[in-house]
Amino acid sequence: MAYSEKVIDxxxxxxxxxxxxxxxxxxxxxxxxxxxxGDVMRLQIxxxxxxxxxxxxxxxxxxxxxxxxxxxxATEWLKGRTVDEALKIDNMDIVExxxxxxxxxxxxxxxxxxxxxxxxxxxxxxxxxKLTFKESVVH
Amino acid sequence: xxxxxIYLDNNATTPVDPRxxxxxTPYFLEHFGNAASRNHPFGWQAEEAVDYGREQVxxxxxxxxxxxxxxxxxTEADNLAxxxxxxxxxSKGNHIITATTEHxxxxxxxxxxxxxxxxxxxxxxxxxxxxxxxxxxxxxxxTTILIAIMYANNEIGTIMPIKEISQIAKKHGVxxxxxxxxxxxxxxxxxxxxxxDLMAFSAHKMYGPKGVGALYVRRKGPRVxxxxxxxxxxxxxxxxxxxxxxxxxxxxxxxxxLCMQEMQSDTEKISKLxxxxxxxxxxxxxxxxxxxxxxxxxxxxxxSFKYVEGEGLMMGFNxxxxxxxxxxxTSASLEPSYVLKALGLGDDLAHSSLRFGLxxxxxxxxxxxxxxxxxxxxxxxxxxxxxxxxxxxxxxLNKVExxxx
Numbered sequence: 001m002a003y004s005e006k007v008i009d010x011x012x013x014x015x016x017x018x019x020x021x022x023x024x025x026x027x028x029x030x031x032x033x034x035x036x037x038g039d040v041m042r043l044q045i046x047x048x049x050x051x052x053x054x055x056x057x058x059x060x061x062x063x064x065x066x067x068x069x070x071x072x073x074a075t076e077w078l079k080g081r082t083v084d085e086a087l088k089i090d091n092m093d094i095v096e097x098x099x100x101x102x103x104x105x106x107x108x109x110x111x112x113x114x115x116x117x118x119x120x121x122x123x124x125x126x127x128x129x130k131l132t133f134k135e136s137v138v139h
Numbered sequence: 140x141x142x143x144x145i146y147l148d149n150n151a152t153t154p155v156d157p158r159x160x161x162x163x164t165p166y167f168l169e170h171f172g173n174a175a176s177r178n179h180p181f182g183w184q185a186e187e188a189v190d191y192g193r194e195q196v197x198x199x200x201x202x203x204x205x206x207x208x209x210x211x212x213x214t215e216a217d218n219l220a221x222x223x224x225x226x227x228x229x230s231k232g233n234h235i236i237t238a239t240t241e242h243x244x245x246x247x248x249x250x251x252x253x254x255x256x257x258x259x260x261x262x263x264x265x266x267x268x269x270x271x272x273x274x275x276x277x278x279x280x281x282t283t284i285l286i287a288i289m290y291a292n293n294e295i296g297t298i299m300p301i302k303e304i305s306q307i308a309k310k311h312g313v314x315x316x317x318x319x320x321x322x323x324x325x326x327x328x329x330x331x332x333x334x335x336d337l338m339a340f341s342a343h344k345m346y347g348p349k350g351v352g353a354l355y356v357r358r359k360g361p362r363v364x365x366x367x368x369x370x371x372x373x374x375x376x377x378x379x380x381x382x383x384x385x386x387x388x389x390x391x392x393x394x395x396x397l398c399m400q401e402m403q404s405d406t407e408k409i410s411k412l413x414x415x416x417x418x419x420x421x422x423x424x425x426x427x428x429x430x431x432x433x434x435x436x437x438x439x440x441x442x443s444f445k446y447v448e449g450e451g452l453m454m455g456f457n458x459x460x461x462x463x464x465x466x467x468x469t470s471a472s473l474e475p476s477y478v479l480k481a482l483g484l485g486d487d488l489a490h491s492s493l494r495f496g497l498x499x500x501x502x503x504x505x506x507x508x509x510x511x512x513x514x515x516x517x518x519x520x521x522x523x524x525x526x527x528x529x530x531x532x533x534x535x536l537n538k539v540e541x542x543x544x
Contacts, residue, residue: 003454011454017523034541035526036486038448038466038475042525060525064450064466068523117542 003065004099010069015076018058020044028122030114039063039107041071043114045078045086047122052082059114066104070094070111078115083122087131089115145505148461149344149438149498150293150321155390156346156499162393163348166386174383175374185385192392196353199395200319200338201329208354208375209388213320216339216354217244219379220316223365224285224337225252228314232282238262238270239481241289244339245318249287258282266483267431268297272307279311286315290322290338294465294478294494295430296439298322305334314363320344320352324398325436326406330355336363342387346499347394351387354379401499409497410437412506416495417442419510423517425530429465429479429492438497441465441479443488446527447520452493455516460509465492487526487536 003011020027026047033040039062046056057075061068073094078086094100094108120130146154166188174189176182190204197204210216221235237249239261249259260278262270270288279286286308291298301317308315316337322328323338324345330338341352356378357363364378371380398405417440420426425445444452449464465476466489475489484492493513497506521527529536 008454011451014523019528031525032542035490035536036541038450038486038490040525040541060523060528062446062451062520062524062526063448065454067448068451113542 006073006098007065007069007100010072010098011065014059014068014072016056016058016072016079017060019060020046020056020058025125026122028118028120028125030117030119030121032113032117033063033067033110035062039067039110041067041110041114043071043074043078043111043118045083045118045122047083052084054078054081054083054086063107063110064104066098066100066107067110069098070100070107071114073097074111074115083119086115087119141504141508142502143459143508145460145501145509147495147497147501147505147509148463149501150296150494150496151463152343152349153346153498154500155343155348156394156397158397159347159390159393163386163390166389170385172385174385175372185383188385188389189383192388195392195396199328199399200323200340200355201331202355203358205376206330206355206358208356208378209383209391210339210352210354210379211350211384212343212352213242213318213339213341214244214352215379216341216352217242217318218248219354219365219368220337220339221245221248221252221285221287222368223378224314224316224363225255225257226366227364228284232284234258234260234280234282235285235287236260236262236275236278236283237287238264238289240264240268240292240294240478241287242293242318242320245287245289264481267434268292268295268478268482269431269434270299270304272300272303275304276307276311279307279313283311283313286313287317288315289318289320290328291319291326291436292430292478293321294476295441295482296321296436297430298326298434298436300434301333301335305336308336309334314361321436324395324402325438327402330357336361337365342391342394345394345398348387348390351384351391353391405499406437409499409501412501412503413438413440413495413497415503416440416497416506416510420444420513423514426517427488429482429484429488440495440497441492442495443479443484443492444517445488445491446524446530447517448490449492451520452491452513452516455519456509456512460512462496463494465494466490 057078059071091108091112172181172185174185193204323340338355343349429441449466479489
């Protein structure tokens, strides 16, 4: 199976690999997936407390090229958005942008789940109620 | 001069040796006859070529040429052996013993036989991929007709104790079939010394062409018969109908001859390169060999690089290096290799494995390049692996509650 140019580019030049200080109150961390399934994503956001704008986003991913590209792209899209705007990122946007084939759609689902998990972690740390999400359709 | 891309997937298929190709070419245009045409020179030439090929193939495995049944490949030979014995020996019994790490051509055929009313025992393997001989013997019952254990495994290269297995089979009056696809041409295989009654093997794993293989069927002590699974003109002593693939058989024969002549020198060269590759890659932290090191094909290394996913790893160099991975991230099931799982490896380690299959044409500079490319990619991906970071922080990954996905 051939990868799209964009997946290859994110794989070779991933954006925003790294770790934010999860001890900080304005940092939200989402860890999704499982080693047995062959992919684990950790996505972190740092939020400006007054404007609620995501000022920084980092990821680390164990997985195939599409999983790495999906998380790399997600961090790029997160930066500069408010937390509420970030919630609107849909896995199908990632599929479209990266031209993922059907067998790799689960990578985009994982990235969307990671975003939501990071936001919920941030909300919880800041005394807000955790949001509940509809179960993702594609797993 | 380093030649790219580098082919290290010789367990999947091998390139055709130019000498094999050369031997085949006249049989496409000039000598195109049907080996079954008995009444003109075109047929005679084809028949002569097939007879010679049959001799070359038989010689490599210490068989009589009459014991070679040509097929379209090892999958067909596996099917013919299992289904053919099941049908032929139905009055004697319906039980077959095999192992969980067999190739799908054996396992799926066994599943089919179960649907037809057969009974199949799937023996487990130990962490090196070996079956337990006591367990094998204990599994034999009065209805057992066949033991089907592969000579060497395609994913990890583990070589089974075929001689001991055939002795057990003989002691109980059971036939012994082995899928020799990965072993024949690579290591000495002798159907008489090894006590094999039936054996499947294929040309394209030993520098021959695709589309041709053989089933060895013992003729003496005991005389073994299989029921044909392909009906027609009664070719191949009635066991496999269908016009013979003359150029394929010529190539298969030549490939066998070359393997016989060059096995020792090939093995010396290839195993040295394999060992160099393996010891260099094992210098990486948390890298482990899968399968038996002691009883292993000389050209195979299967290594897991913990905390890195195999498909992602391959992507780092697959423009220049061809290998395969136990991670089946592309398959709909997302299930990693059943062979690695059968060794007791966790799914995570199975997902982290690469199989290197060296071959006759592998060079030392290719191995040097591969060592560097794989090591660099493992290090790069670990730098972006959350699991590696957690491991380094001393987190026990087995105790993490994963949000299963």
